[in-house]
Amino acid sequence: STSDSNGVYRIMVAKQEMSIFCFKPLHNEIITQKIDFKGGHHVDIHFKMLSDKFQLIMDKPVIYLYSDKPLNAKVIIKPKGDFLFTYPKYNSSWNVELDGKEHLYVNGKEYPYLFWEAQTDHINVLHQNDVVLGEVVEKEKVVTFLEDKLDEMGLNSTEKTDFITYWAPRMMKEDYYIIQFMVDDMYEKEIATMKITPKPDAMKRIFMVYQKAEKGLKTQKQEFKRIVRKGFTVIEWGGSELPNNYTTFVK
Numbered sequence: 001s002t003s004d005s006n007g008v009y010r011i012m013v014a015k016q017e018m019s020i021f022c023f024k025p026l027h028n029e030i031i032t033q034k035i036d037f038k039g040g041h042h043v044d045i046h047f048k049m050l051s052d053k054f055q056l057i058m059d060k061p062v063i064y065l066y067s068d069k070p071l072n073a074k075v076i077i078k079p080k081g082d083f084l085f086t087y088p089k090y091n092s093s094w095n096v097e098l099d100g101k102e103h104l105y106v107n108g109k110e111y112p113y114l115f116w117e118a119q120t121d122h123i124n125v126l127h128q129n130d131v132v133l134g135e136v137v138e139k140e141k142v143v144t145f146l147e148d149k150l151d152e153m154g155l156n157s158t159e160k161t162d163f164i165t166y167w168a169p170r171m172m173k174e175d176y177y178i179i180q181f182m183v184d185d186m187y188e189k190e191i192a193t194m195k196i197t198p199k200p201d202a203m204k205r206i207f208m209v210y211q212k213a214e215k216g217l218k219t220q221k222q223e224f225k226r227i228v229r230k231g232f233t234v235i236e237w238g239g240s241e242l243p244n245n246y247t248t249f250v251k
Contacts, residue, residue, distance in 0.1 A: 015039040056123050057084070058191060060166060061207070061238025063114040064159060067098040071198075071232060079192040081120030090116060098232075123209060123240055124190055125180060131218045134180030142171045142179075149181065153204060154227035155235065163237050167208065170241060176213035181206055183224055187236075194236070201231030208239035 013020075017036045032045065058079055065073060075094040083090065088106045094114055097105040104111055126133050137145045143164060150160045171177055182190050187205040194205070204227040227235075 013037050020045070056120050056240050056242065058118040058120060059239055061116050061192070061236060062162070064235040065096055065098055065104055066102055066233045067100055068231060069100045071098045072096070073098065074197045075114060076195040077116055077192055079116070079118035079120070080190065081118040084117045084119050087115040123242065125209060125242070126182070126186065128220065131220045132178060132180065133220050133222055134178055135219055135221055136213045136217060137177050137179055139172055139175055142177065143168050145179065152226060153183065153206060153224045159235055159237065167239055171210060174212040177210045178213045178217060178219065179208060179210045181208050181222055181224070196234060198232065200234040202227055202229050203234040206237040209242055210239070211242040212244045
C-alpha cells in the first residue's frame, strides 16, 4: 500500500498477530512490534519517518575582513543548511566596522574574524567523468600538503596557521585521505552564499572536504588562482570531514 497526499495509509490485514513494515527511500525503515489484530477493529498507528541521510557539519567557517582605510560593511551569509552557532551573534547579517589597521569590530567589540557553523544532510564531493577532483595524501604529509595549497591560494601566515592548527590534528586518524577544496564559485554553489556590501576589491573563499581514501580512487589534481590582495579584502575558510561510508559524488 502507498500513502495518500496527507501521508495516510489504509490497509486491511488478516485477523492474526503480525508486524507492519514501512519503507521510504532515503528514510529509516519502520517495523512495528507484533500487534494482535482482531476482526472488525479499526486501528490507528501514528509514526514519523526520519531521514537516514548523514548530518554533516560545515565546520568552523571563519571570515577575515581587511581594509586599508576605515570602512563599514554588511555581511550576509546563507549556508546550504541550518546554522548551529555564530560568533558574534548573527542576526540576519553582521554589521562590521574596520578601522584600516586590521582591527574588526561588531557592535563596538573587537573580534579576530566572523565565525559560523552549520549542519546539512548533504555535501557534494565534486568529480568529472568518475574522477574525483582532489588528491590522496598520506597522513604524514598532510601538513606540508596544506601549507603548499594554502600558499598557492594566497593565504597569509595567520590564516594558514589558523587553518592548519584547526584541521591537521583531525586528519591524523587514517593513513590516507582524499582532500578536495571547494573554492570561490564552487564554495558559493555547494556550501554557502555570501553577500557583502560594499563589494570587496578582492575575495577568496576556501572550503575543504576530506575523507579516508578508498583504494583505487581516481583523482585529478586541483589548481588554484592566487588572490591578489588590494583595498577591501575578504578571506573565508571552513571544512567538513565526511564519514568513511559517505560516497555521494556529483559532477
